[in-house]
Amino acid sequence: MILIIGGAYQGKLDYARQQFQLSISDILDCTQLTSELCQKPLTAKCIYHYEAYIEQCLLANIEPQTAFSPDQIVIADDIFCGVVPIDSHLRAWRETCGRTLTALAIDAQSVIRIFCGLPLKVK
Amino acid sequence: MKAFISGGCKNGKSSWAENLAQRLAGDSPLYYIATMxxxxxxDHxxxxxxxxxRAGKGFCTLEQPTRIHQVLDYSDYARGTYLLDSVTALMLNEMYPRNASLPDVQAPHRVCHDLSFLLAQAKNVVLVSDYIYSDTGHYPKYTQDYCKALAQVDRHLARICDTVVEMSAHQPIYYKGGNL
Known part of the structure; x- marks a missing residue:
């Protein structure tokens, strides 16, 4: 699996689409998932907004999927640089995202960070 | 030379950018574009x-809160080095005009256009922006729209500049261009 991270609106999906020749049907947009839908395995070639999937998993009280096949691409927003959120739900979300992405990065063949549209291979 | 610098706050973006602009200018005119x-x-x-x-550092201040390319009309752009700190403040002025009740949705497009023009004409430009995209908050649409607009401009600038730098703990991380 290839992990692509970076702040919001940085062009992560544009980069993935260009680099890995993804078509629209290859992409699962997790902002469209509900807590029921997130119980199904993530099998799409490209998992977009993985952080939104984690939020739904928290609401459904299930463990997020962290095992992916070698040809899958996981894209996640980096949500870790602000002040610790006062809201306990946001706090739990941030923590789970951090923990889960760390596990993903260990398994990933490569981790790419996108900064203002430009890639930096961090693994 | 056209350089774009961003990163989290209090990482030394401004002082690094000032220093770079001074080095690029040498004995040629050095301008600071003030947007506030x-x-x-x-405030005054x-x-x-x-x-x-800034005066002690050789900067001549140009006051230009909007339509940034207009500084070309009253400065020596063929020889000049311009420091714009920050793109963030310029976007605020363009997107939320005083006395207007709604944000100007044309602002990101206009700012991209104006900055492209400035970059094409001026000898050296150093741009400073703010990396405000890695927070946890579910912000209201009003705020999200601003972040999205600034990101659109940032990405455009990163594409057209020779050098793109992220500042982290006052250390430059180069995404594009050689070490400066």
Whole structure:
């Protein structure tokens, strides 16, 4: 699996689409998932907004999927640089995202960070 | 040379950018594009303080809160080095005009256009922006729209600049261009 991270609106999906020749049907947009839908395995070639999937998993009280096949691409927003959120739900979300992405990065063949549209291979 | 610098706050973006602009300018004209629209006495004091500190570093201040390419009309752009700190403040002025009730949705497009023009004409430009995209908050649409608009401009600038740098703990991380 290839992990692509970076702040919001940085062009992560544009980069993935260009680099890995993804078509629209290859992409699962997790902002469209509900807590029921997130119980199904993530099998799409490209998992977009993985952080939104984690939020739904928290609401459904299930463990997020962290095992992916070698040809899958996981894209996640980096949500870790602000002040610790006062809201306990946001706090739990941030923590789970951090923990889960760390596990993903260990398994990933490569981790790419996108900064203002430009890639930096961090693994 | 056209350089774009961003990163989290208090990482030394401004001082690094000032230093770079001074080095690029050498003995040629060095301009600071000031974008702040003062609202009260405190703002005026702050502007005066900044102006004095820059004067010692050889900067000539150009006041241009919107339509940034207009500085070309009253400065020596063929020889000049321009420092714009920050793109963030310029976007605020363009997107939320005083006395307007709604944000101007054309602002990101206009700012991209104006900055492209400035970059094409001026000898050297150093741009500073703010990396405000890695927070946890579910912000209201009003705020999200601003982040999205600034990101659109940032990405455009990163594409057209020779050098793109992220500042982290006052250390430059180069995404594009050689070490400066």
């Amino acid at each position: 629209i003062p609202c009260d006495a405190e 004091q702050r502007i005066e303080k900044h102006r004095l500190s």
